[in-house]
Amino acid sequence: GCRKEAEQSAHDAAGGPQTTQPSSAAGLGSLLLAPEALFRPTRNGCTLQWIARVPCQTRVLAGPSPDALREFQTVNSLGPAEVNIVGAAPDSDLFIKCEFRAQQGGDWIRQPLRRVRTQRRAGETFKAILIADTHPYAALHKPAGRENTLAAQQRIIAEQPDFVIFLGDEASMIRNIYRGRVVTAEEAAADWLRWRTLYSDLLSQVPSMMVLGNHEGEAGYYQTYTNSNGVMYLQRWATVARKQVLRNPGPTTYPEGGEDEGWVGDPDSPATGGAEQGNRSPLENYFAWTWGDALFVVLDVHRYTNPGGSTPAAPEEWTLGPTQMAWLEKTLRNSTARWKIVVTHHLVGGWRWDGGGHTQETKYYYGRGGAKYARVGEQARITDLMNETGARLLLYGHDHVFAHQQSDNVDFVCCGRVSYLNPEWFDRPGWREAYGDAAARDPYDFYAALGYVRLTISPNSIDLAYVCSGRDGASGENVDSQPGEVVYQRTFSA
CATH class of the missing domain: 3.60.21.70 (Alkaline phosphatase D (PhoD))
Structure with a gap:
């Protein structure tokens, strides 16, 4: 399984997001300024980053196949936050799913399944x-x-x-x-x-x-x-x-x-x-x-x-x-x-x-x-x-x-x-x-x-x-x- 390694970025003093409360019918846009993005693909994982508009709870699931996802990390955040997913196998598919909700609770908003390829070995196209x-x-x-x-x-x-x-x-x-x-x-x-x-x-x-x-x-x-x-x-x-x-x-x-x-x-x-x-x-x-x-x-x-x-x-x-x-x-x-x-x-x-x-x-x-x-x-x-x-x-x-x-x-x-x-x-x-x-x-x-x-x-x-x-x-x-x-x-x- 994937090993945990999470980090939340500091709130940006120059132009960071302002705190407002989401409506009862909150969609993803009321929680986030930017949804999850994939960065830094490596031999055993990648970095997942999002930007919370309001105090937000994020649950990250990861695994080697869509039916083998496990909870990897839950993060409370305001502003930019990231999770470094490590522990996947080299030259293989890594599947990731994010769920978001307001920090005070409520229904989870479930994002689509994401697939990342870890670092290819020599000889691979x-x-x-x-x-x-x-x-x-x-x-x-x-x-x-x-x-x-x-x-x-x-x-x-x-x-x-x-x-x-x-x-x-x-x-x-x-x-x-x-x-x-x-x-x-x-x-x-x-x-x-x-x-x-x-x-x-x-x-x-x-x-x-x-x-x-x-x-x-x-x-x-x-x-x-x-x-x-x-x-x-x-x-x-x-x-x-x-x-x-x-x-x-x-x-x-x-x-x-x-x-x-x-x-x-x-x-x-x-x-x-x-x-x-x-x-x-x-x-x-x-x-x-x-x-x-x-x-x-x-x-x-x-x-x-x-x-x-x-x-x-x-x-x-x-x-x-x-x-x-x-x-x-x-x-x-x-x-x-x-x-x-x-x-x-x-x-x-x-x-x-x-x-x-x-x-x-x-x-x-x-x-x-x-x-x-x-x-x-x-x-x-x-x-x-x-x-x-x-x-x-x-x-x-x-x-x-x-x-x-x-x-x-x-x-x-x-x-x-x-x-x-x-x-x-x-x-x-x-x-x-x-x-x-x-x-x-x-x-x-x-x-x-x-x-x-x-x-x-x-x-x-x-x-x-x-x-x-x-x-x-x-x-x-x-x-x-x-x-x-x-x-x-x-x-x-x-």
């Missing part, structure tokens, strides 16, 4: 899904943006992947700050809760983890951000808010480790303080794990770039920082996995254009582009390291299209998005330099189509497919693919 750049704050106001995102979730759930990797830009601390808008710690909490709510179906059924993007607001240059209307401490607020709703792997989740730098800011600083709220190590921002015959390495290109300074004034300013770079090298060199896959929000360098690809005269070099920039800035060292260690694939988001490019024996794959398209970008000079012509055919230079990347990984091959998940509400496609169709497919052989 499995599927993983990558989702990039939903931008929920904008997608929910775009034609068909919500519908496309919800439909994509159902397709992904039906795929039955072992896990999902989000490639970042799922929260947005930075929206409109360059136009004078001031955001707050409370908005950071609301932004992350928006993502958690939007993806609640998927998160409750498939273990998930996330690469941090620029929109998450945790970059070094966002420790303090000042515009014409105020001063903001975006990195602190965003880090605290994220750790309340997303439980990324920590340094001890997997043998490959992750961020464990012992970082604690100045407790008297509004920019780097807040350790008691979670603005401290472990930051859960870079990590790695082996699954079957594949090593996955997730990087954070933002936090160590210009800490306390300004946005990158040259592509060469982007950096992983010395500790993360040393960890990346150690992780790639020590791994004996047949496949080694590096995952990042964008390259550690990128193009010499502004974010929109309009001009090369800018104070913010935005990190866009793929293989054409394999040797720009610190990315050159990463490209060399991948070659030296046999790491074949670099998967990234940021640019909102699907593109597969090659350089220096590395395959650079931009993983598209599920929510909406940005066809207004495609005629700009920076874009054409990085990705080519939207009208190119046989082959396409890139694919403007809504979708997600599906990896099917076996000992002898990786099948990479870009699966169409919806139609853009503004008809921004350059390819006539229908939902469910494979837009692009490539098989890599060992």
